[in-house]
Amino acid sequence: MIQHYTARLAALAIAFLVSYSLAAHTGSVRGIVLDGKTGKPLDGANIYLLPDQSSSVSNTFGQFLLRNVSPGPYTVSVGHIGYETATQSVVVEDGISVDISITLIASDIRLNEVTINSVKAQPFSSISDVDLKLRPLNTSQDFMRLIPGLFTAQHQGGGKAEQMFLRGFDIDHGTDINVSVDDMPVNMVSHAHGQGYADLHFLIPELVKRIDFGKGPYQLDKGNFATAGFAAFKTFDELDNSFVKLEGGMYGYCRTVAGINLLNSSHGDGKTSAYLAGEYSYNRGYFDAPQNFNRLNLTGKFTTLLSAGKQLSITLSAFRSGWEASGQIPERAVREGIIGRFGELDREGGNTSRYNMNVQYLQSINEHSLFKSNVYVCYYDFDLSSNFTFFLKDPLNGDQIRQREKRLLAGYNARYVNDYHLGPFKTTTEAGLGFRLDNTRNSELSHTLNSDIVLERLAFGDISEANFYGYAGQTLYLLPQLVFNAGLRMDYFVNAYNNKLPSEAMRSSYTTRGLSPKAGLYYNFSNSARLYINYGTGFHSNDTRVVVAQQGKDVLPMAHSFDLGTVVKPHPRLLLSAALWMLDLQQEFVYVGDEAIVEPSGRTRRLGMDISLRYEFLKYLFLDADINYAHARARDEAEGSNYIPLAARLTSIGGLTYRKGAWGASLRYRHLGNRPANEDNSVVAKGYTVFDAALNYSLRSFEFGLQAQNVFNTAWNEAQFDTQSRLRDEVMPVSEIHFTPGTPFFVKLTAMYKF
Template identity: 50%
Template sequence: MKYLYLVFLGLLILQKASAQNLSGKITGERALPLQGVYLFNLRTGNHAHTDESGLYLLKNNKPGDSIKVSHVGYQAIIIAYKQSTLNMQLATSLFQLNEVIVSEGINHLSSVSAVDVQTNPVNSSQELLRRVPGLFIGQHAGGGKAEQLFLRGFDLDHGTDINITVDDMPVNMVSHGHGQGYADLHFVIPETVGQVDFDKGPYHAAKGNLATAGYVAFSTKDRLDNSSVTFETGKFNTYKTLGLFNLLNTKKQAAYVAVDYLRTDNYFEAPQDFTRLNLFGKYTLNFANADKLTVSASYFNSKWDASGQIPQRAVDEGLITRFGAIDSKEGGETSRSNVNLHYNKYFNSSTWLKSSAFYSRYNFELYSNFTFFLNDPVNGDQIRQKENRNIAGFESVLNKVYRLANTDITIQAGTGLRYDDVNNIELSHTANRSTTLQNMMLGDVNETNTYGFLNTEIEMGKLMINPALRFDHLNFKYADHLLAGSPAASDGKAILSPKLNFLYNQSKDLQFFLKLGKGFHSNDTRVVVAQQGYKILPAAYGADLGTTWKPAPRLILNAALWYLYLQQEFVYVGDEGVVEPSGRTARKGIDLGLRYQLTNWLFLNGDATYTHARALDEAKGEDYIPLAPRFTFTGGLSVKQLGKFSGSIRSRYLASRPANEDNSITAKSYFITDANVNYTWKRFTFGIVTENIFNTAWNETQFATTSRLQNEAAPVTEIHFTPGTPFNIKGLITVKF
């Protein structure tokens, strides 16, 4: 028996000795490191990914093992394991869906994002947000105001329950003059965006305030493939010029600038005279030891007039057309300047540190009139919302990987701070955008968010367990200028947000997940002070159960059942300067998605969502959540590199939904189809972009509002809407050099 044991032990040691690790670096064009390359041992099923430096470690290989190496947009290869160290360079190729791996980590939507970025180029900053399956947007103030957002049974207003970042810099404005979490993404030039990361629910420790329905994280490109100039023109006196200019593009350094200018009158009867200027520059330095430094800066400014939301009765009675206005003096001006710094310190293949810091200067002025002559029959109810803001922050995240015999443990420990200094945040009653009739609210806001998080990924063969914990402390301070001699009031609170996610990779083509997490969104500083700190940080509790499956080489399916519960919260209504309490809410639903490559050049995609949303503290029949989407669908066909042609046709459907608590007023559904086609000849690309190709009459945003027209004796509560674009067509030409 003793000898049998020794023989068995010897065989085990011999087996372990013969199983060796494979490590190295994988690069792409210009010998630059490739992140996210997937390595898969066809015999054992073991897999690995390259990090930001292109480095990888694939465990337990034997001589003769076949290892597949693949990355989206690059030619896949199969190598035979012969040595413990191997550096590789992949060649670019046409995008093929069969190269996409669904087992990509705890974010089950990463494979979907990779497909969409490759097959559906965007034409505007608004379309960037439509990358998120089930996320709908609506513009109701002339194109210069941040869009209204809808996701998972939320009317997110302009960003209250979705965390949006660009290069780790927050887009959302907390305690904003118009609404909590206001997220104006118009400072981003879409052609500079290289990656879109998103997920739904409060399951990620690195995402804090406002990440309840989900998050969207955009990353700009480190370098351009080439320089280009684009000229675009279309209906409604629309003109656009875009320039992308390479300044440096070597293995070690890259630098480019982008300039984007847009001018349009839009489709309303009162010309919007909308102008927008975007400037962006980025410099990247890759060090010999794999460290990386990036510095970027941007400037954005826009001005516009707006027709606002109009009452349905004014159209029905023939007072105005669908594209008319009750108060054509709405509009505004906004600007944002950003400086962003990133430094990645690489210690070894298992340890690296990512640090970032940013500063933003933000100005905002908006004129609106939602109720017309309800409160002031003489001058009207026009209001001005205005603020000047400085934002500064930093974040540092240490990544450490422990590689044991059969288990990999990845730990991320992060800490950071965000500080908002808002001066003269204002809500005033005005007339004709020139006369201030009354200051309704005026003061200064200081809000500080310090945080830390610990994220752990324990990978044991096919199973990954992801326990995580986040700590946030927020301090609120408000100085009311309308209370002479009154000292600034302040309050603060801390919150712990635990997360626990499970991911099971049955194979490289089948993944199951269970996600559990707590998140929160902070209330407006003025609410916190007014309520003396009560319900400062209402929590959200979520759960997702689902799968991502690749049943065929060119087909990806994803599905999720989910539930989200929110505690009671107080909401500051910036349009009226009042605090409205709302009770507990519960939302549950199902998400379905499909990505299919029909031929080498034709791609089909579709996403459908169903949501049941209710207020828990209201009587049945009076518990509807206004404007909560019930059913949504987006889908279409994309043509990629059919000879010299490319293009797409895409549709979106938003079902009718309750506009008030008892569902007596309904926001109408719409189904809209857009299309574009491009032809490339040598250095030139010619394109045609069309919107609403069937010229459907639809309402882009809708609200149940009480208003009174000048000739009315009594107010009326009904749907007020902003009409969506009629048929629109634009032509463009791009020259690359």
């Protein structure tokens, strides 16, 4: 037996040495990919060396490198979504690097430009770029809905962060999805309203260049909250044109946004760009009582090339919004005629603001290694008044609560990626580290009257939370089409709470830590199919007040997840993907921000299937559809009483999109199936199917648009909860569905001038 294994190891060593010897007699192809219109580098382009089938992807500076190429003639093929494929002939010689420059010409979007590149690792997929360009997107809420299987619900006049649902999770306002903008976190830890609260309304939609997203806890650089998935937004470094845009619609909706190029790299030294953008919107709303939602955004971004391969960007932004809201109403209030479907029982509302500074540094050390980092500072405040139970607890004054906080947030991220060869094997090393510091002042939950009279303080104190982390991973190309990756991430938390309630005054501090291993294996069948399996461990941290209450024990619940999937392109105009997945979440203790109590939450298991289709029917007509199924259950509860409230079982989005020349049109649907509203499924949150449509026309410097939401005026409920409440004149409380009605038929017009 020993001799057998010794012989096998010797044979493997000889094969390695022979391969290494052969690799020494090779050359390389080094190049840059440029945009034909602007002359700027293009990142994310797919590069193939034919007929060798070696591949690469251009980096942020448009650079790529193909190494260990045997001498001989080749064709370099370069493709990118929204550009015509370009080719160039090269002759590789022994020990020589061939330098080339390839320019891509913009064109209409074609699915035949989509390729399944072995260098692009899981869980990223090129269909994210397709979706971003084919779908009409107007608000940050629309962007989140772009992620297949993710649904959002707004239940306070448009002002609060949306409630989200993904992969069998009621994510609340962001507990199980990691959201970032230019590597600056959006999620708020130990937030007054809920853990992981992710308010994207400070992001001006017209400034979004790209969204990277993934499902499951598989991405090394995504730490806290990345259990169900992540969404990473990237804004433009430079505007193609200055613009002014006006929007107006039903129910008193109006919006204006402008972006002005202050410095354009196409002029001057060609290295520096800067723009300033602003947005103001107002919406009375479709409710009986005015919601008076208003939002003001200002963003400025400066980008410069310090030298070849070194880029610095500085972004400053300011956001403020205020609103009133009709809140969630009980079904019986409508059924008994007390109020109408769009009525209210108690006035709610709030205001919030966020001010950001984000400094990003990017350096291409050479064609195969990249370093990027960013440092950010944010000031944030939040003030929210709500009443979910009306007169259940206080029959005289009502149950109104106020949640508020002021926060200073700062942090640093650094990431290094190096592509190189280990003998005959291509490999990539990734490493990163960083920290995040949060300090809140006067985090409060109070029982109030008329939003400003404090009847009783339920929670009041200062929170300090620090997260230090580091990670390292390795990707090994065992064959040109067979890729293995593995990595490990460590997170260390320091949580401190200064309780200011007179009856509970004390200072407490605890530390926690967690390790998150991740691994994946995928195989590409030429450039038309991929089979993959992913394993990952992720987590969401718990509120600092939970950490203190539990004395640092059982407060970092880990999620263990598997994905088995495939991406197939059986026809140049058809792209299919499917995945089977399972996710187990450990037992935890949860801080209920609306009540200032800590509750236990048992182990859960979620499993399901995701299916996606993209099809180019005709030259200018596209069809897309995503179907997602999830089976979510509590593992420690009896059968029949183990449902997870509001976990979406069946969701689907899709539609038709037409684009030809100056014209564009789309008809889209959103379907969310019935869901259990409580643990035994005796109360059901009803599902809905809603259709939206859009029509756009471009004429030189002008663009005009018509958009219709809920085309068939479906009566649907956007947010739903099984809540026990008591109305003013009721003797006994009633537990039933409380809901926020969804948007009725709504039309808006848009006009943009570019200069």
